[in-house]
Amino acid sequence: MKDLGRQIAYWDTVGAEKTFTHPVNLGWLATVSRTARILDYGCGYGRVMAELSDHGFSDVSGVDLSPALIARGRQLHPDLRLAVLESPPYLPYSPTSFDVVLLFAVLTCIPDDDAQRALIAELVRVLAPGGLLYISDMVLQDDERNRGRYATYAQQFGTPYGVFATDDGAMVRHHVIVELHALLPDFDLMDERQTSVVTMNGHPSQAVQLLARKR
Template sequence: MKILDVGCGYGRTLSELYEFGYKNLYGVDFSENMIKRAKANNPNIDFEVNEGDLPYKNDTFDSVILFAVLTCISDDDTQRDLIQEIYRVLKPNGIIYVNDFLLNDDERNINRYNAYRAKYDNYGVFELKEGAVLRHHDVDYIKELLSDYKKLKFERVTFKTMNGHTSNGFYYFGKK
């Protein structure tokens, strides 16, 4: 099985898959420093710096993984382009796995969604004091974004964030 992790960071997920016996693993991330770390820690996995179109031929991968990648992309067009690129590189009947954040309805999140709504022209986009721009998603938008895939499973979950808060989220399995 040939697996691609888009937004792989330092390769933690692919490293775990390698330990479970998967050997045909690829990771891409826009951060050169993350990819350097991934290569140093996982010399048996193929990692590349990439931003934009995926550097692979059509119908290359059996599965593509996205862990908290959409939350790092604030605009709809860039998200749609990425999902279409994934569709392109997935083999027929290939599986996409997406794990990400949904909108929250607590006061803290509503206030920050509203504070940045005009700046980003998108409810759910916000900035952290550390400078990161993040996005939480509406369920209907996620379903529309992934509508080219045959839904195998969509489940809502609750995550603990890097800052210790809880957040609504989901995981999704789809088939090309």
């Protein structure tokens, strides 16, 4: 996964100390069995996994490409099942291994269109028919600071509009919502909501959450 793979150095250094804040809407999971097989792809230090575990979900796994984030997660939550993802986006699981996959603030870290599609295809592979994909990610912001960053990078590099570098060196992407919808041809969109988050660098921002069911 070309654009994501080049950033392992960031997530193993500066990124390993970040705080992630995208909220979990537990109401969306109210009808999911507490024994459902759940995967948190891009789990970071296990924040979302711990919240799910605290609410009774008993079969939760997490993967992340950053050994430093996984090590942090194992120290914070030694009871959780966390693993380093060796060859993103490819997962060491058989087809239909999971009933729910969570993808929280992951697509923002994958600027490239093809790399995003490759990730979603891999999640389709490991999701059981009727399984749920829960995405939380960043949308285009309407403030002057972000508009300037989007325009600068689009002009210089021809990247998808909304791609830019943070002040501390991460390449990230903010999305038009229809771009996220377009990633889900194998799913039926069940629900969608806007939400407010604080970015990993402490800026208030707008995000979107999508709940989709695999056909």
